[in-house]
Every structure is written in C-alpha cells, then in structure tokens.
Amino acid sequence: MSDSLIKVPFHGDTIEAVAKDGSWMASLRRMCENLDVDYWTQLRKLKEKPWATVVIMPMVGADGKNREMAMIDRRTMTMWLANINPGKVKPELRSKIEAYQCEAADALDKYFNEGAAIRFKTNSMDDESLILAKANQIQSRLLGEARRENLELRASNEKMRPLALLGEAFVSADGTMSVRQAARHFQAIDKRMNCDTVYGILRGAGYIELRSKAPTVKAVKPGYLKPVMSRKANGKLDRQCARFTAKGVNWFIDRFIYGRSQGRLPGVA
Numbered sequence: 703m704s705d706s707l708i709k710v711p712f713h714g715d716t717i718e719a720v721a722k723d724g725s726w727m728a729s730l731r732r733m734c735e736n737l738d739v740d741y742w743t744q745l746r747k748l749k750e751k752p753w754a755t756v757v758i759m760p761m762v763g764a765d766g767k768n769r770e771m772a773m774i775d776r777r778t779m780t781m782w783l784a785n786i787n788p789g790k791v792k793p794e795l796r797s798k799i800e801a802y803q804c805e806a807a808d809a810l811d812k813y814f815n816e817g818a819a820i821r822f823k824t825n826s827m828d829d830e831s832l833i834l835a836k837a838n839q840i841q842s843r844l845l846g847e848a849r850r851e852n853l854e855l856r857a858s859n860e861k862m863r864p865l866a867l868l869g870e871a872f873v874s875a876d877g878t879m880s881v882r883q884a885a886r887h888f889q890a891i892d893k894r895m896n897c898d899t900v901y902g903i904l905r906g907a908g909y910i911e912l913r914s915k916a917p918t919v920k921a922v923k924p925g926y927l928k929p930v931m932s933r934k935a936n937g938k939l940d941r942q943c944a945r946f947t948a949k950g951v952n953w954f955i956d957r958f959i960y961g962r963s964q965g966r967l968p969g970v971a
Contacts, residue, residue, distance in 0.1 A: 707761055712809050713801050719810055720761065720773065726810055727757060727773035730782075737802065738795055739786065745772055754778045780807050878928050878945035881915070884954070892959045903958050910944055917944035926950035 707729070710717045715736040718729035730748070734741040748754040755778045761771045774782065783803045788796040881900055888895035904910040909921035917927035927944040946954070 710810060712806060713798060715798075717806060717810060720759070722759075722773075725775065727759070727775050728779050728810060729761075730756070730772045730774050733779075733802070733806075737786070737799055738792065744782070748774065748778065748782060751781070753781055776807055776810070783807075878930070878947055879951065880943075880945055884946045884951055887951075888955070888959060891955065895959065900954075904944070914941065915944055916942040921950070924949075924953075926953050 707718045707720055710719060716732065717736070718732040719726045730745060731741045734744050745756070748756050755775045757773050757775075758770050759773050760768055761773075783799075783806065786799055786803070788799045788803075791799060881904075882897045885895055885897040885900045888900060901910065901915070904921070904927075905912055908918060909927060910917055917929050921927035921944065922929060925947055927950050928947055929942050930945050932940045932943045
C-alpha cells in the first residue's frame with residue numbers, strides 16, 4: 703500500500719493516516735496538535751503501555767518531503783483517546799476531545815473502507831456538495847456489490863448449463879438417454895466422465911451387469927436406468943442395454959460427480 707499520508711477531515715481538524723497491511727495507522731503528532739496535548743509526553747506514555755502499538759514510519763508529508771513519524775493503529779488510538787481525561791484540559795477543548803473519543807476511529811474506518819468520511823451538519827452552505835459526495839460514495843459501493851453479484855450469477859449459470867442441456871435432450875427423446883449420450887453431458891461438468899468411466903462406475907456399484915450393458919434390478923427398481931433392446935444394423939433386435947432416465951441422470955450427477963454419497967465412489971480414483 704502507499705506510504706503517503708492521507709488527510710481525513712474531522713470536526714474542523716485533519717487526521718493524518720496511512721493504509722498499512724489492510725488496516726490504517728494514524729499520526730500521533732497531528733492528533734496531539736489537534737487536541738492541544740503535549741506530543742512528547744503522550745509518545746512517552748504510549749511507549750510504556752503494553753497494549754500500545756507505536757510504529758516509527760518514513761512518511762511523505764503534504765510538502766512532498768520524507769520524514770519519520772510516530773503512527774498508532776486503531777486499537778492503540780482508541781485506548782489512548784479513552785485515557786485522556788476531558789476534565790483536565792482547557793474547557794474549550796473538552797467537547798473536541800469527547801468527539802475524538804466517540805467518533806475518530808469510526809471516521810477513519812469509513813474513509814478507508816468506503817472511500818470517504820462525511821459528517822453532515824445542519825445549516826451548512828456545503829450540505830448540497832456533501833450530499834452529492836455521499837451519493838457518489840454509495841453509488842460506487844453499490845456498483846461494486848452489483849459486479850460481485852453478477853459474477854456469482856454467471857458462475858451459477860455456468861454450473862447449471864449442463865443440466866439445462868440434459869433437459870433439452872430428454873424433451874427431444876423418449877424420456878431416456880443412452881449412457882454414451884449422458885456421458886457427453888456429464889463431461890461438461892467433469893471431464894473425466896467419458897463413456898467407459900460411466901460404465902465402470904455403474905458396474906462397480908452394481909447398477910449394470912458385469913458382462914453386458916443391461917441394467918440390474920438395483921438400477922431399474924428405483925427408476926435410475928431403464929432396460930431397452932438395442933438393434934442391429936439390419937433392424938433386428940440384438941440385446942438388452944441400459945438407458946438413463948431423467949431421474950437417473952440427476953442421481954448420477956448428485957452422487958458420482960458432485961460426490962454427495964457416503965463412502966468411496968466405485969470406479970472413481
């Protein structure tokens with residue numbers, strides 16, 4: 703992330719902060735100046751606290767010059783502000799310190815997470831521009847969320863596309879599908895599911911006879927496979943073979959491709 707200071711407006715002051723490792727750190731000196739408390743005293747106190755994280759960082763200031771600055775993270779900032787007693791400062795600064803204690807960390811969070819930290823005031827000539835800025839901020843966030851939802855929807859559609867093709871195939875047939883036809887559609891989900899693999903899985907699980915392509919009672923009774931007679935080239939009946947039903951296709955995908963059955967899947971390494 704950038705090591706340049708970011709200025710966040712807050713109650714007429716400016717809080718200087720920098721993004722670091724997915725979070726942010728704030729300038730201790732600048733906040734001490736805003737609150738009219740001694741910087742060196744506060745820095746010494748923080749270095750003595752076991753809960754404080756103080757990092758001396760090389761920073762690029764507003765004037766473009768490099769300088770080392772003491773930066774504190776959100777947790778340290780919150781604890782430090784909570785330990786400043788408003789009753790021990792100048793009366794005109796008490797409301798400001800209380801505002802810092804209540805809102806400063808939230809304002810920085812909003813700036814880094816949403817791109818702005820806007821605080822609305824009543825009877826302000828800047829209300830219109832602030833409202834527009836807030837609207838732009840919300841619009842940007844909503845557009846980002848819409849993009850993510852669109853990507854998720856496209857991924858879901860791609861996952862469901864093979865099932866839609868299967869449905870079309872059944873509509874154009876007699877309600878069944880050959881193992882070879884089904885395998886071509888299964889491969890759209892899992893490329894390993896060629897015809898030989900599908901037969902191997904069904905035989906290994908006891909749904910097709912070992913020495914033929916006929917379905918067993920185990921497959922026919924629940925309606926997964928349907929026995930039909932194949933024909934020779936001359937049109938004469940040849941031998942019995944298995945064809946998938948619509949129920950059987952969904953069952954095979956659910957059990958042997960998406961792997962929702964219990965235990966080892968027969969025929970799948």
